[in-house]
Amino acid sequence: MARWCYRHRLVVLFLWVGALFGLGFSASTAGTNYANVFSLPDTDSKSAYDLMEKAFPNTSGDTDTVVWKVDGGSVKDRAVQDRIEPALEKIAKMPGVGAVTSPYDTQGAAQISKDGKIAYAQLTFAKRANEVPKELVEDVVDTAQAAERDGLQVELGGQAIQRVQEPPQGLSEMVGIVAAAVVLFLAFGSLFAMLLPIAIAVFGVGMGLFSTQLLSHATDIPDIAPLLASLIGLGVGIDYALFIVTRHRRGILRGMDPEESAVTALNTSGRAVLFAGGTVCIALAGMLVTRLRFLDGVVVGTSLTVVLSVLAATTLLPALLGLLGPRVLSRRQRRKLAANGPEQEKASGLAARWSVNVQKRPRRIAALALVVMAVLAIPVLSLRLGATDQGNDDASTTTRKAYDLLAEGFGPGFNGPLQVVTDGGDTTALVKGLDSAPGVARVAALPPAKGVTVIQVVPTTSPQSKETDDLIDTLRDDVIPQAGAQAHVGGVTAVSKDFASVTGDRLPLFIATIIGLGFLLLLVAFRSLVVPLTAALMNLIAAAASFGVLVAVFQWGWGLEMLGLGKEGPINAFLPVIMLSLLFGLSMDYQVFLVSRMHEEWVHTKDNARAVRVGLAETSRVINSAALIMVCVFLAFVLSGDSGAAMAGVGLAAAVALDAFVLRTALVPAAMHLLGNSNWWLPGWLEKRLPHLAVEPKEDEPDPVAATPDGPASAVHGFVRDEDGAPVEGAAVTLLTRGGRQLDRVVSLADGSYIVSVPAPGTYLLAATAASYGSRAGHVVVGEGPLVYDVELADGEVDAVN
16 A cells, blocks of 8 residues: 555545545534533432423523622722623623623622622623634623723623633644644754654644534534644654654665655554554543543544544655655755665664663663652642633633632632522422531522522532532532432532542543553554553553642642643543543553564564664654654643643643653663563463464565575674674674574684574574674575675664664
8 A cells, every 4th residue: 555655646645635625625614513511420410400401491501701890989889880881781782692680780789799899790692602703702801891990890701701712723733733843853854854744744633623523513522622633633643654754764774765665664664553543542432431421522533533644644644755755864864875875774872872771770770760750640649630610710811800809709609609409398498408508608599490499509618629529418418318308419510520520430440441452452463461561550650640740730730820821720520531541542652663663673583682672772762752742742732722621731741751751761671671581471372362463564584495404505604893803702693584583593702703504595684692782683695605794793882673
């Protein structure tokens, strides 16, 4: 397929461009129909909601507030009324505004604080918040705030108002792309090579978002789904293309024809991309076991975007590589290649030196990495799930100011009233019991409808406080049963508490599911029990440390004001499920890319130390570059204006950074060095029953001609020397088939000489390694007679078998 896409590059490019514009036109014509469906069956708040829907079916419009405060006098003063009332009347006449309840009307008398300094008006729009035209909301804000003067502060709060405060749509994506472009340019040194991963990500994310928008008309997809889809799509799209382009550039630098290099890159790194994309989708699908309908649409949107990103990386990318040809290299690299010829197959520099250091000091490095992760994980012990609201917005926003004014004038619990809904029993006794309950500021029963009575209970504490959670439990367990009523506690605050409880109860099953599925995939791919066990343990360590960072920032408030992320509060209840899905998927990506290279070397040489060293030396730089890009993309979503996306962005950025820079670069290879050959252990009975799924391509290896009865057909002999030409005694020299089967193994003599037997003419792999040196491995072509082949070993340098 890669060869076909490379040769028919213009056809492939036109198909992708046509599909992108076709989906874009269809999506813009159809519009959006996102729906936030919170279905919490068998919860008390769901029962309350069902009763309210039965009694009050026409309360679907969004209700927002206009709040004002005077520095001196009272809000009832004629001078204040003369400025506020005309503004409210003008707002009430705007098309799309259903009703305005003013504190200056009879029914709004309770909307003035006891000290007379603060008052509010309720605005009821005709549609839900996400359906209210942005122009209408902006007119409402401008009209209300035009009434301000010295000594009179006017602020607005509510879901519809919050939408107009968000930065322009696409800002976070653009910032993430620009940051990724800078990292790619520094990594590649080539403008064309830099543009390739970005183009793949734009096509994958663009088609994913347009498809998700169209699907919103057929199924319930929450409005946060496209934001999370673009977050994960940009990250994996750029990363997957980066891995393939890096392998392709390496092939050209080593003398391969551009077409063959592209095909080889897709047949190696491309396979790993397919496998990695599958693991991300499986991790995302793990959210379905929670049976939370809100997350179903998130799974659809994010998984579809990942699939399209993988499709773009495996079809569109080889077409673009065909258009560029050798220009995927920088001019300096092309000149050097023309002047000096192909590069040697070796990894040197910082990556190789670090790889050798990990091999020499695995215990020390593993211990240090574990200490770092353990310290960062400590805050997770105080994790509290809940829901953020406008009290967590930045202090400069009008919604946060309105929230604080309402809390100041009417009590902290006013922003999150509880709704006790009853359809039987003694309502009077229930109201009396609620009013006398500790932690209740005031109680008001609304007129009954269809036999259902709604009693509004305002707590003395804020919606996000633990005391309010305790009050909900007290009302459900003690107050309502003692009153002999059939009632349920609902409202936004109660729904948030129930959602957090349900999520917490189902989290262990969810974690077990995605870890189990990831374990099975790696077991089949790498034919090992230890590799998937190590990966599962590392994923749990990364999750604990990243949630520790999240708690420290968003729950404890470390650096929140400096980052402009508002006020501290609980961690969004839906975030652990979404974040763990993305984290486990991305962690598996890095594990696949790292271990697949190690496994490739292990198959060739059966030398675990060499396999781990070469795998780390060859992949650490590209994994760290990919992680740096991910961190930039994720952190850019702090600018999205959505607190949930900002939390996910910071949490995932921390998770990816720790996973790549600490776990995959230090702890995983150190642990694999300590485990030795047991890394690749698999019981024979299990080997026979497992299906074959190779991440690496199977090598085409012709069987050598059978050896003659008189002895070997030929031999390879020579000397093993160091960089200064001195002989290396005791070096292990191994001859293997191209597929990794060992044929002969000897140790060099005092003068560095060696000789290995060759069964027949053909291409073989010769590997040499010695203590205190790096290692060498390369293909040798043996003819009818003996082959002279000298090996030079250097300290801190690792070559590779490709």
